Amino acid sequence: MRILLASFKKAIAMFTPVKRHDAPLSPRPDRYLVYGWRRSYFTQKLMAALHFYGADWEFRRKRADLEQEIRWRSGTHQVPVLHTPEDWMIADTTPLLDLLDGRFPERRMFPCGPLGALTHLVEEFFDEWVARTTVHWRWNYPENHMLLAMDAADGDPDAAANLIAWGGKVCRATGVSSQTQQQAAEDEYHRIMAAAEAQLRETRFLLGDRPTAVDCIVLAGLRAHFLFDPAPNRMLRERYPGVVRWAEQEADLWDGGGALASFPESTAFVRFVTETMVFTWAPFSLANKDALERAERAFVIPIYGEDVSYLARPYIEQSRRMLARRAAAAGPAFADWIAGTGLAEALADR
Numbered sequence: 001m002r003i004l005l006a007s008f009k010k011a012i013a014m015f016t017p018v019k020r021h022d023a024p025l026s027p028r029p030d031r032y033l034v035y036g037w038r039r040s041y042f043t044q045k046l047m048a049a050l051h052f053y054g055a056d057w058e059f060r061r062k063r064a065d066l067e068q069e070i071r072w073r074s075g076t077h078q079v080p081v082l083h084t085p086e087d088w089m090i091a092d093t094t095p096l097l098d099l100l101d102g103r104f105p106e107r108r109m110f111p112c113g114p115l116g117a118l119t120h121l122v123e124e125f126f127d128e129w130v131a132r133t134t135v136h137w138r139w140n141y142p143e144n145h146m147l148l149a150m151d152a153a154d155g156d157p158d159a160a161a162n163l164i165a166w167g168g169k170v171c172r173a174t175g176v177s178s179q180t181q182q183q184a185a186e187d188e189y190h191r192i193m194a195a196a197e198a199q200l201r202e203t204r205f206l207l208g209d210r211p212t213a214v215d216c217i218v219l220a221g222l223r224a225h226f227l228f229d230p231a232p233n234r235m236l237r238e239r240y241p242g243v244v245r246w247a248e249q250e251a252d253l254w255d256g257g258g259a260l261a262s263f264p265e266s267t268a269f270v271r272f273v274t275e276t277m278v279f280t281w282a283p284f285s286l287a288n289k290d291a292l293e294r295a296e297r298a299f300v301i302p303i304y305g306e307d308v309s310y311l312a313r314p315y316i317e318q319s320r321r322m323l324a325r326r327a328a329a330a331g332p333a334f335a336d337w338i339a340g341t342g343l344a345e346a347l348a349d350r
């Protein structure tokens with residue numbers, strides 16, 4: 001009898017709403033809300049995608065009063081967080097784009113089949129490797145600091161000083177401390193921009209005449225960082241006028257039409273990125289995986305002619321595995337192609 005009573009109480013508890021003292025500050029929205037910061041790489045990636053989907057959405061600055069609730073509901077302190085009309089608060093842009101592709105299938109950001117796996121691969125380069133260039137150009141140049149830190153910290157000078165110190169640590173963790181690596185990251189980005197400038201003379205987007213997740217993250221780098229932060233801004237504007245026009249006007253005019261260049265040739269831009277990945281992202285993500293397996297906090301690998309130390313980070317490995325699983329699901333045509341690229345080993349272990 002006592003046992004029966006206990007399980008009855010448990011069942012009742014299961015269906016009794018938890019009492020919260022404060023009403024939520026963010027009630028269920030009737031459109032998609034993006035909580036984030038306009039100067040954040042991944043916030044701008046999600047914003048670019050929502051625009052391309054033609055979704056009904058709105059940007060909301062993630063302010064201090066929402067911090068606790070958003071962190072509690074989404075499970076992360078990072079931005080962006082998407083608040084959906086179902087009242088879900090969820091994070092992590094790559095799986096978010098997968099989810100939204102199912103809702104806007106005519107405007108998907110990851111094409112189906114092997115071209116979709118190739119899109120994920122190129123997206124990974126910008127998400128997990130070029131991310132170091134965004135932090136370098138922002139936090140290694142003092143002329144950016146006050147403007148950006150005060151904006152992020154809503155004008156609070158102590159919080160801004162903490163942010164500048166945090167930026168220095170992120171630069172060390174992502175291998176852009178030495179002069180050589182800083183120069184190498186900038187030179188690499190100039191090569192990427194030169195490839196984008198040439199590609200945009202041929203096609204409206206980087207993989208053809210319609211946008212993909214790769215366009216979202218490249219646009220995000222320009223909009224959140226490189227065409228805003230004082231240090232890189234002027235030089236990039238002078239050297240890549242086609243890219244600037246695309247980022248500031250043309251890309252957003254997409255009408256839902258157009259085709260992508262077919263797999264495996266894809267575009268010259270994609271070929272340039274996959275060749276660059278062989279000596280950058282691939283050794284980096286494999287060494288990160290090995291370091292995590294050995295429970296080491298950091299690892300050292302040769303990059304651009306110098307031994308560079310990186311912090312071992314679980315998310316890099318989680319993301320590599322998601323990519324490896326997508327690559328495996330893409331079938332034999334993708335497997336045959338990847339075997340000849342020098343990237344197969346980085347996608348082997350899922």
Ligand SMILES: N[C@@H](CCC(=O)N[C@@H](CS)C(=O)NCC(=O)O)C(=O)O
Pocket residue numbers: 040041042043077078079080091092093094
């Ligand atoms: N994998 C996540 C990454 C999000 C992310 O790294 N956001 C950055 C801003 S662009 C952030 O919140 N950084 C603060 C931190 O990591 O402490 C995504 O794709 O959304």
